[in-house]
Amino acid sequence: MTLTPLVYWAQRHEEIYLRVELTDAQNIAVCVQENILRFRAQGHGAKGQNEYEFSLEFFLPVKPEERRRLKASRHKEEGFVSLKTGYLFVYNLVQFLGFSWIFVNMTVRLFIFGKDSLYDTFHTISDVMFFCQLLAAVEVLNAAFGFVKTGVFPTLIQVSGRNFIIFVVFGSLEEMHRQPVVFFVFYLWSAIEIVRYPYYMLGCFNTEWKTLTWLRYTMWIPLYPLGVLAEAVAVIQSIHIFDETKLFSIPLPKNIGTSISFSYILHIYLVLMFLGLFINVRHLYKQRKRRFRTKKRKAN
Ligand SMILES: CCCCCCCCCCCCC[C@@H](O)CC(=O)SCCNC(=O)CCNC(=O)[C@H](O)C(C)(C)COP(=O)(O)OP(=O)(O)OC[C@H]1O[C@@H](n2cnc3c(N)ncnc32)[C@H](O)[C@@H]1OP(=O)(O)O
Numbered sequence: 001m002t003l004t005p006l007v008y009w010a011q012r013h014e015e016i017y018l019r020v021e022l023t024d025a026q027n028i029a030v031c032v033q034e035n036i037l038r039f040r041a042q043g044h045g046a047k048g049q050n051e052y053e054f055s056l057e058f059f060l061p062v063k064p065e066e067r068r069r070l071k072a073s074r075h076k077e078e079g080f081v082s083l084k085t086g087y088l089f090v091y092n093l094v095q096f097l098g099f100s101w102i103f104v105n106m107t108v109r110l111f112i113f114g115k116d117s118l119y120d121t122f123h124t125i126s127d128v129m130f131f132c133q134l135l136a137a138v139e140v141l142n143a144a145f146g147f148v149k150t151g152v153f154p155t156l157i158q159v160s161g162r163n164f165i166i167f168v169v170f171g172s173l174e175e176m177h178r179q180p181v182v183f184f185v186f187y188l189w190s191a192i193e194i195v196r197y198p199y200y201m202l203g204c205f206n207t208e209w210k211t212l213t214w215l216r217y218t219m220w221i222p223l224y225p226l227g228v229l230a231e232a233v234a235v236i237q238s239i240h241i242f243d244e245t246k247l248f249s250i251p252l253p254k255n256i257g258t259s260i261s262f263s264y265i266l267h268i269y270l271v272l273m274f275l276g277l278f279i280n281v282r283h284l285y286k287q288r289k290r291r292f293r294t295k296k297r298k299a300n
Pocket residue numbers: 044088092148149150151154155156157158160161162188189192196199200201203204219220223224225226227228231272273274276277280283284287
């Protein structure tokens with residue numbers, strides 16, 4: 001059965017503007033013959049990911065020079081789409097390899113060294129984790145420039161939250177390096193990422209693997225609260241170390257007092273964390289509903 005996308009029409013004296021309601025449209029074929037415009041493309045429309053087409057008959061034939069202009073702008077757009085897809089694919093692949101290395105390494109070490117492996121996670125894993133999490137800042141830009149269909153704020157919360165933990169709480173305090181909590185935080189982060197990035201990689205080619213999709217939109221349900229809990233434990237454990245070492249404390253003029261401890265910031269951060277958890281869980285819940293609702297409609 002042929003599916004027709006929603007098409008919006010606007011008109012000036014000699015120009016017609018058509019807006020076709022499809023996202024991530026690929027293999028776009030538009031042609032104008034005399035007074036008939038034909039459109040065909042694959043993309044995400046009212047009936048989910050599908051092939052859509054329509055044709056429109058105009059009152060008079062379209063001028064030949066306008067037909068040529070239409071072709072040129074289409075080629076430019078297709079070039080941009082394939083560049084964007086290539087860039088996203090490589091980005092997701094690098095992250096997938098990084099997080100897989102982390103996850104496999106930690107699992108193997110857990111089997112070989114048992115409980116002892118919990119104490120040296122930071123020394124064995126942190127370099128790769130630093131790299132992956134720094135690189136993840138790119139995801140905020142991807143969202144901001146509209147390269148991916150996601151909100152900037154949930155991504156910003158996710159990336160800045162994790163980077164605060166890894167660079168400030170773990171990175172700056174040697175006393176934290178040998179804490180078992182590092183293991184739990186890194187393991188929970190990497191467990192979701194080895195599913196999320198391959199899901200995006202397939203998405204770059206408009207392909208999906210149902211089990212992977214289900215895992216991507218379900219695993220966060222236990223993992224996200226557990227991840228936030230592990231991060232909160234790490235913050236709480238670091239509070240007395242920041243107090244004792246006075247690291248990052250803000251010096252005050254002598255007549256007021258000595259300094260403001262960084263632990264005050266950590267207390268505020270703990271509150272922000274649960275606010276961030278609420279915002280992102282709500283976001284992920286909406287994404288899950290949207291994803292499975294579209295699938296159900298498609299199946300009908
Ligand atoms: C302003 C300063 C604020 C400071 C706040 C401080 C508070 C900090 C609190 C932070 C708490 C963080 C805790 C956290 O660290 C704990 C854990 O992570 S525990 C482990 C479990 N975690 C998770 O499950 C979360 C994993 N992360 C995510 O899912 C994302 O980062 C998130 C932004 C939360 C949601 O992702 P997104 O909105 O992108 O959802 P979708 O996957 O559905 O994507 C939407 C569509 O966009 C396409 N997309 C997205 N990214 C890409 C990409 N890289 N390449 C290709 N395509 C991409 C995707 O395919 C979707 O399209 P479609 O619907 O067509 O499939």
